[in-house]
Amino acid sequence: MASQTEKEFAEFDNNKIWTEIFQRLKNEASLLTLGDDFSSKISREPQNRRKNRYRDVSPYDHSRVILSGKNDYINASLVEVPEAGRKYILTQGPLDQTMSDFWQMAWEQESRAIVMLNRTIEKLAIKCAQYWPLGADFGCEEDMYFPQCGLKTGEKREILHFHYTTWPDFGVPSSPNAFLLFLHVIRQTGSLDADVGPSVVHCSAGIGRSGTFCLVDSCLMVVEKKQSLQAINVRETLIHMRSYRMGLIQTPDQLRFSYLAILQGAHAILHGTGLESVSTKQNHVEGPPPPLRSSSLQQPSTALASQDHSSYEQQISVSTEDLLADMDSAPPPPLFPKKGAQAIGHSLQRQAGSSKWEEDDEEDEEFDQLIDREESGSDSEEEAKAVELRHRIREERKKQTMEQLRKMKERQRRSERWRPYKKFYRPSLYIGLAVLVGVAGVIVYKYLM
Incomplete structure (x- = not known):
């Protein structure tokens, strides 16, 4: 007998009414969140406005994450799904001025993992600050320090950073397969379990891709607990989650x-094969799951050390570029060049911001096919030239991306510096134009006389 979820999916798909159903859900959630109980007043206070990436995405006061210290605001919401035994912190991609708040939150909430579902640059726009260090390979620092957090206990923790790099803004992955494998890898680390702090999940705004991730994980947890698809109601679960974050x-x-x-x-769980079997079986990919990126977070300076490759990470991390390339049918952005063991912890990090993605898709596929032969040590002259060309092109793309990011950040800084003075110059501009028009009128009048 088909479950309610299966019947709904078949009905919505056959009648092509997903837009109508989505609008109904929005309306139901809007009615539920009317009233003072779902206000967002704190996010609109003058000292907090600059901490919001988007004007129309604010945390509810009742569910916002509260930081310690004088200014306790961050655009982040604690979302709870009791029937799944899950708690998530959904937040926006950090801004340059909120990176310290972001890491302070991860520390104070004792989060075990950060799940990043966007790239730092998408469609030539900055969607998220570079809140973790890129390291010496990219001409950057190995560590990032945030002394303004004011945490001084000397304690050190390790936080796992999971980065899904092929999920387009306002879009979806090309199939559920890669997503389910990604979710499986995170679950295997215990980062989403109830006995650790809530994982931090973010995209750019912290509502679209982040909401999708949490909805799927929560529903699958209920299926796993109850061992039945009949136990879930997708629409009710989503409406409930929207009561924590809009x-x-x-x-x-x-x-x-x-x-x-x-x-x-759910079908994979109920058949006892698990989420990993769905992904690897349907993509015809064999091998271990994608590697983790591990970061060290410590006090007093709340430093993030991206090159801290623990023995645990090395045990589960292997060269899986082929697996990552095959995870989605659409070719992902090209990889940065890697050097030996330093590839560990960056295997999921894809290049962002290249204006040549579309033009180079076929070229990337051709190069990816050479990875196996490159690693096997083939001495073919033709293959060696192809490998050299591949590394040269990726190096050039890295330089272009870093230069583009530098220019965009510089424009953003100039805009921030100029913003406080706009209100003073705008009236002066209007007065100047009025005087100029008045003088012109006098000249014309005298000429006519």
Whole structure:
């Protein structure tokens, strides 16, 4: 007998009414969140406005994450799904001026992992600050320090950073397979379990891709606990989650993808094969899951050491570029060049911001096919030239991306410096124009006389 979720998916798909269903969900959630209980007044206070990436995405006062210290605001919400035994912190991609708050939150909430679902640059726009160090390979520092957090206990912790790099803004992955494998890898580390702090999940706004991730994971947890697809109601779960953070899941496509991933993952769980079997079986990819990126977070300076490769990480991390390239049918952005063991911890980090993604897709596929032969040590002259060309092109792309990021950040800084003075110059400009028009009128009048 088909479950309610399966019946709903078939009905919505056959009748092509996902847009209508999505709008109904938005309306129901809006009615639920009317009133003072769901205010967002704190986010609109003058000292907090500059900490919001988007004007129309604010945390509810009742569920916002509260930092210690004089200014306790961060655009982040604690989302709870009791029937799944899950708690998540959904937040926006950090701004340059909120990176310290971001890491302070991760520390104070005792988060075990950060799940990043966007790239720092998408469609030539900055979607997230570079809040973790890129390291010496990219001409950057190995560590980042945030002394303004004011945490001084000398304690040190390790936080895992998971980065999904092929999920487009306002879009969905090409299939649920790669997503379910990604989710499986995170679950295997215990980062989402109830006995650790809530994981930090973010995209750019912290509502679309982040909401999709949490909805799928929560529903699959209920299926796993109850061992039945009948135990879940996707729409009610989403409406409940929206009572903690506004706007979760932004498009009808993301809603449809959530249903697909839930159904596919649920069948794998109920058949006893697990989420990893769905992904590897349907993509015909064999091998271990993608590697983790591990970061060290310590006091007193709350330093993030991205090159701290622990023995645990080395045991589960192998060269999986082929697996990552095959995870989605659409080719992902090209990889940065890597050097030996330093590839560990950066294997999921894809290049962002290249204006030549579309032009180079076929070229990337051709180069990816050479990876196996490159690693096997083939001495073919033709293959050696191809490998050399591949590394040269990636090096050039890295330089272009870093230069573009530098220019965009510089424009952003100039804009921030100019903003406080706009209100003074705008009236002066109007007065100047009025005087100029008045003088011109006098000249014309005298000429006519």
